[in-house]
Amino acid sequence: MRNKQDGATQDEAPLVIVDKINGALRLMAVDARALALGLTPGLALADARARVPAIDVVALDAVADDACVERIADLCDRWTPLVALDPPHGLLLDISGCAHLFGGEESLLNDIGRRFAHGGLNLRMAIAGTPDAARALARFGRGGIVPPGGEARAVGPLPVAALGIASDIVHGLSRAGLKTIAALAERPTIPLAARFGDDLLARLRRVLGREDIRITPRRPPPACMAERHFAEPIARTSDIEATLTRLMMQIADLLHKRGEGGRYFEASFFRSDGQVTRIAVETGRPVRDPKVVLRLYREKLEALDDPLDPGFGFDLIRFTVPVAEPLDEAQVSLDGRINEESDVADLIDRLVARFGRDRVQRFIARDTHDPHRTAFAVPVTYESGKGTATTLNWPAPEPYEPPLRPLQLFDPPQPVETTAEAPDGPPRRFQWRRSWHEIALAEGPERIAPEWWRRESGTPTRDYYRVEDVNGRRFWLFRAGPYRNPPAKTLWYLHGLFA
DSSP: OOOOOTTOOTTSSOEEEEEEETTEEEEEEEOHHHHHTTOOTTOBHHHHHHHOSSOEEEEOOHHHHHHHHHHHHHHHTTTOSOEEEETTTEEEEOOTTTGGGGTSHHHHHHHHHHHHHHTTOOOOOEEOSSHHHHHHHHHHSOOEEOOTTOHHHHHTTSBGGGGOOOHHHHHHHHHTTOOBHHHHHTSOHHHHHHHHOHHHHHHHHHHTTSSOOOOOOSSOOOSEEEEEEEEEEEOOHHHHHHHHHHHHHHHHHHHHHHTEEEEEEEEEEEETTSOEEEEEEEEEEEEOOHHHHHHHHHHHHHHOSSOOOOTTOEEEEEEEEEEEEEOOOOOBOTTSOBOHHHHHHHHHHHHHHHHOGGGSEEEEEESOSOTTTSEEEEETTOOTTSSSSOEEOOOOOOTTSOOSSOSEEEEEEEEEEEEESSTTSOEEEEEETTEEEEEEEEEEEEEEOOOTTTOOTTOOOEEEEEEEETTSOEEEEEEESOOOSSOOOOEEEEEEEOO
């Protein structure tokens, strides 16, 4: 659609979209008026101007085209969750088991065409037993509905290019007099395979409906799904919340029968004007309690910068569980309360729903002796073994022994002034933040060198000491580099504090 100003109308000049191919501008797409005047895709722009001087030329924007197709694919999710992209500018929908929800295949096609016609889009649609047959009829035929088993008859008059084969193979088949799919289907398969390859025969079987390969949807099929269609769109918050509650209860029943719980929940809101809004929440453990999931959604909705706008109302609301895992019954303690770990998990889920998974983090241990790299922060929902980092459990201290590493580390370590009885011995006292600390007990040294495969030039080894002052406070000090003879200035640092 184009908007003209100064009193001009849309049909004054044909519209063509051009792109540079092999150094020449060629027509990539044309509107209906340009097509009626003989301008077809692939024609050079100079030849098009020679035939029709008054044409409106627009440069191709591939990024905008892809974004448009993606948005159309989102709209198609209202009819089936199995939607695949079919470049260029095509979509494949697997409507197996979905057509009866819309009154049959003919009613489904009419519904799709009517909704997109309101947006100014004219579609060519086909329904067949295999994706390849439907694609061929939509791209090279008139579309329509093919009765079961009628694929061979429907695609027979189509050109061999409808098989989606390379142009040189199309040219070779045409020189051999095989210009239609019907003519190709009558030929013996062995000579065709020897001359053009097995891929040609595979495509032919699929187009004729003799072999079926399912589509690969752009969004993985959910483990569970529940949806609600409305004859009249709804817009009130109370109606939306009531619908989500009913759908979540259906999901909970499905998950209970499967013995599973959801780790990822997604609610999709389809507006009557075609806008689709998806809101997802994830949990740190499998859950199927409707109250828990709905509470997370309320947290999510309150945290949205752009509130959920119903516009003229939602005519479809869908609830899906893309990720589900086995879930056993919760262990109840003797006092009748669920294990306290579940309370912590609920708190984490609420924080993630409100602030986002990347803003709620936890520390995990890494297999390294370098204290700088021993712990690192990951999203709280990160699972060890599923990421790229190598992780391990936190080392447990020996019974009745103080921890080897402090709970708090300074980054970078803070310099301190020390006095020692021997240059290479532990310090007897040190000054930190203008206060002197008299050391009563010291343990060490523990020499830690940088990892050799990460070592930077000039990085010294460190001699660490666990010390305790006369007031019972414990510190983690280190001397940068070993003691040298003749003596040189020794640098001491405070790296951490014990609890």
